[in-house]
Amino acid sequence: MGLGSDMYRQQILDHYKNPRNYGELEDPDFTHVGENPSCGDTIRMQVALDDAGETIDAVRFTGDGCAISMASASMLSERLHGMSIEELDDLDTDDITEMLGVDISPMRVKCAVLGRQVAQDGSKIYRGELDPDDRTKTEE
Amino acid sequence: MGVQEQYPFDIEAVRADFPILDRKVGGDPEMPGEGPGDDTPLVYLDSAATSHTPDQVVDTIADYYRGYNANVHRGIHQLSQEASVAYEEAHDTVADFVGASGREEIVFTKNTTEAMNLVAYAWGLEELGPGDNVVLSQMEHHSSLVTWQQIGKRTGADVRFIEVTDEGRLDMEHAAECIDDDTQMVSVVHVSNTLGTVNPIPELAAMAHDHDAYVFADGAQSVPTRPVDVEDLGVDFLAFSGHKMCGPTGIGALYGREALLDELQPYLYGGDMIRRVSFEDSTWEDLPWKFEAGTPSIAQGIAFAAAIEYLEEIGMENVQAHEDLLAEYAYDELTALGGVEIYGPPGHDRGGLVAFNVEGVHAHDLSSILNDYGVAIRAGDHCTQPLHDELGVAASARASFYLYNTVEEIDALVEAVGEARDLFA
Numbered sequence: 001m002g003l004g005s006d007m008y009r010q011q012i013l014d015h016y017k018n019p020r021n022y023g024e025l026e027d028p029d030f031t032h033v034g035e036n037p038s039c040g041d042t043i044r045m046q047v048a049l050d051d052a053g054e055t056i057d058a059v060r061f062t063g064d065g066c067a068i069s070m071a072s073a074s075m076l077s078e079r080l081h082g083m084s085i086e087e088l089d090d091l092d093t094d095d096i097t098e099m100l101g102v103d104i105s106p107m108r109v110k111c112a113v114l115g116r117q118v119a120q121d122g123s124k125i126y127r128g129e130l131d132p133d134d135r136t137k138t139e140e
Numbered sequence: 141m142g143v144q145e146q147y148p149f150d151i152e153a154v155r156a157d158f159p160i161l162d163r164k165v166g167g168d169p170e171m172p173g174e175g176p177g178d179d180t181p182l183v184y185l186d187s188a189a190t191s192h193t194p195d196q197v198v199d200t201i202a203d204y205y206r207g208y209n210a211n212v213h214r215g216i217h218q219l220s221q222e223a224s225v226a227y228e229e230a231h232d233t234v235a236d237f238v239g240a241s242g243r244e245e246i247v248f249t250k251n252t253t254e255a256m257n258l259v260a261y262a263w264g265l266e267e268l269g270p271g272d273n274v275v276l277s278q279m280e281h282h283s284s285l286v287t288w289q290q291i292g293k294r295t296g297a298d299v300r301f302i303e304v305t306d307e308g309r310l311d312m313e314h315a316a317e318c319i320d321d322d323t324q325m326v327s328v329v330h331v332s333n334t335l336g337t338v339n340p341i342p343e344l345a346a347m348a349h350d351h352d353a354y355v356f357a358d359g360a361q362s363v364p365t366r367p368v369d370v371e372d373l374g375v376d377f378l379a380f381s382g383h384k385m386c387g388p389t390g391i392g393a394l395y396g397r398e399a400l401l402d403e404l405q406p407y408l409y410g411g412d413m414i415r416r417v418s419f420e421d422s423t424w425e426d427l428p429w430k431f432e433a434g435t436p437s438i439a440q441g442i443a444f445a446a447a448i449e450y451l452e453e454i455g456m457e458n459v460q461a462h463e464d465l466l467a468e469y470a471y472d473e474l475t476a477l478g479g480v481e482i483y484g485p486p487g488h489d490r491g492g493l494v495a496f497n498v499e500g501v502h503a504h505d506l507s508s509i510l511n512d513y514g515v516a517i518r519a520g521d522h523c524t525q526p527l528h529d530e531l532g533v534a535a536s537a538r539a540s541f542y543l544y545n546t547v548e549e550i551d552a553l554v555e556a557v558g559e560a561r562d563l564f565a
Binding site: 007008013016017038039040041064065066067068105106107108111 | 169170501502503504505508509511519520521528534535563564
């Protein structure tokens, strides 16, 4: 069996079927939507910061897509809680595959990193470092 | 009688011509070719994306490079003459294959998309304007849809889309409404690469010609899989790709009626397409060379003809009969599995492909899991995003069949789909 079977370990399927922090925040500091045009995956991330505006206090997401993108967003939503904005900025692809705990086949990496990209771009728009008209896409 | 006993030709003999069908998969996808970890037999059900290439065609390419590689239409030396003759005669073979009157009507292009763009640029940009319209269907591949859409934007011509019925067929009443006296071109896919629908091109051509409009059939999925004759279809243009019909990539063809091609200005300028050049002006070569600027894909063109000879040896009626048999079997077996939604007309009335979704499983997840079973299918929008919007799904899985596929391979597909469905249940 190749990489694919490993991708669908119980943890991934569990997060896909029972996504954590799925829904909406009443009063988010920022909301951002991104998509993966080639597969139609769409994720919306909402983040609320603490009073100092530096630490992530709450995260909610909604989305529509494959098991890898949805499970990754769900696991990320748990991971982001209590994280600083700088730490969010620093999350790279390796951090995501480590978080998922499985090997992601090359063609599926863009699915795995969509949630992270949406959260990072949302944060940058919130801080005025990215043009809000730039929609997040994981195709490069 | 088992389905296998109805094969219209010796399938084992055909499969022996395609050594790639024996390879195993499952190892590192960043290492091309069979290597360590490749331990699962390949079940290749993605021929609508690209077909495999038989030894006879691979040998043709090798023979060219080993034996008579030279540029065409350039030299007086023997190698150039050998290459030129073979390359030119390849046009005759393609012309015969689709019932064209001769090489004048066959322009070699990179692929179907380039053939579509050739007509869109050489004819569309010149002839279309505000008040005109081009009629497509909702099931067009992006190769036609995006091309005419953009030509429409640049010329001010309206682009209309014939609607697709719930059963995945063209709404011919709507077609009659779309095609009017302002219609200049009706450009419709012959066999849908997503729905498998075989569209009534002769009927559409008659409607178009009643309004003095031209007809362009996208034959990317039909020419490889069934007998296609431009006279029977009644089309003015037909485009198709070599790599979907046992040929190499990088070669395709545009059929155009000679009188029409004669009127069109070149789409690409440069060497090989000119007759006489001065600093002030140039004149053009005869058809089809007028449209083949620069050094063409010589080996690929010659191999394209070899692929056609291979298919003719088997017989296109037989290829179609085999496709029909596999499509109907796959449709019935996937339906019987349950939890599978199949798009397009019923199994006995479609081209050799089945696009579907499994309840609760994203097409990309399905394709990843099927890959573990060695089953290669396509997952995504199949270059028909607007059609997927109409179907109300972002993506679908597609299994497509060709002359070398077997009933056992469809059984492997259905079993793997069942496993995926159960994993996500």
